[in-house]
Amino acid sequence: MKLRIDHKSHVPLHLQAEELLRNLIRDPQFADGKFLPNEVDLAKELAISRTTLRQALNKLVYEGLLIRKKGIGTKVAEASVSSKSKNWLSFSQEMQARGIPIKNFELHVTWVYPDEAVANFFDITTQKKVLKLERLRGRPEGPFVYFVSFFHPRVGLTGEEDFKRPLYEILEKDYRVVANLSKEEISAKAAGKFIAGKLEIEPGSPILFRKRFVYDQGERPIEYNLGYYKADSFVYTIESRRE
Amino acid sequence: MKLRIDHKSHVPLHLQAEELLRNLIRDPQFADGKFLPNEVDLAKELAISRTTLRQALNKLVYEGLLIRKKGIGTKVAEASVSSKSKNWLSFSQEMQARGIPIKNFELHVTWVYPDEAVANFFDITTQKKVLKLERLRGRPEGPFVYFVSFFHPRVGLTGEEDFKRPLYEILEKDYRVVANLSKEEISAKAAGKFIAGKLEIEPGSPILFRKRFVYDQGERPIEYNLGYYKADSFVYTIESRRE
DNA sequence: ATCAAATATATGTACATACATATAAACATA
């Protein structure tokens, strides 16, 4: 295998090393608990210092992807078949899994200048337009969620896509962008006028507010998603196990 | 404050530094957004190298307890309850780790006949009394959550326990009951009269409603927990990774 | 007074180096 680090790149060496290690981990060659090359040799091969390599290794150890043992070596941690993968259903899949038929009430595609929060998350300026996708969705009887999504320009969406298709299918199949990490924040709020109008409720009524930050394999931001759910129409479920 | 590291100890310096930092984080002096001493000075004060100090800092940053910003400084991360299934921290532990002092405003212990939902979850009849624990908790300035817990009779709680201690400590140390699996449901609601009164908000105001089903190692039910969180005082964060 | 440039401050990146220590394998001894 060819392992390379670009010393001329402006990407920090330890980040390049980290990315490289993530790929090593995915390599079937090291899948079943086989040991990675030792730190000293690997550092030499990559032409970086052992300290820098360890910086990358530490991160993966903290994430639980690697296991190190003094005097022995470093190996890939066993893949935990946790219920996390369950969390990886898209909205349509999720609803389908619950047996709820989905109706799309509204669909808006626009190019906008991002606000501070979005630009900051994407690490771009507020001068660069991004694709904004707004959708009002719910059951046949009425809408119960209003979604607002922003996509990183890197993704390459044109706005001409058929957004009635599942979003993640579009991203994965057409643009080879795979969501890998998601950070969410869930809180309760009072509905503002705009959202209340869309969800057909009184302003001030409680809603569930869900903010999602979606990253690809390289932990680069790809989607910023806001969800406004009508109360009592939506329950967020989580299953966690101590290990 | 006197900060000390024992160079003669056989405990590695970076571990001592880590422990020391965890205490700093809990110190009200640095609670919620105040900057820690800068790395160079702190290292000097502790008589360890900056590299060693950063080893400790990194760990806490990875755990999300500290936030560093280049050119600015390092501060204690803001409070939020996270469900990193890895950590599995209880409410008090989580708050303690973030240096938020918890105040218990009310504590009620009663024996009651369970309602349908509780009896069903515990797989007992509604004729068998169970221990009910109600707690109003929050920051010193005011309460922000009202908890209602029911415990399976099998656990063996008498109601005479000191519930100011962390709940999971009582269960694990005194009753050898270890929570292992938790299923949660999170939704938004309008506060009823009762809850509104407790949380000191208007009836009808939005609250976050969190239902937890807790099981032991044998997947037997041990606790049924309801949490009513004041909106805007509480954000539930989740991080999930596809594997 | 305003805006641009320099500066102070704190974290970020990277290297070379040295020695400590846990583990397993090779070796030597009774």
Add this chain to the structure above:
DNA sequence: TATGTTTATATGTATGTACATATATTTGAT
């Protein structure tokens, strides 16, 4: 053969040093 002992190996700990870079403040020119 069984059992200590050494040795090879790989990670763990720790330091000192140097320069880069993001942010806020101060300074200076217009």
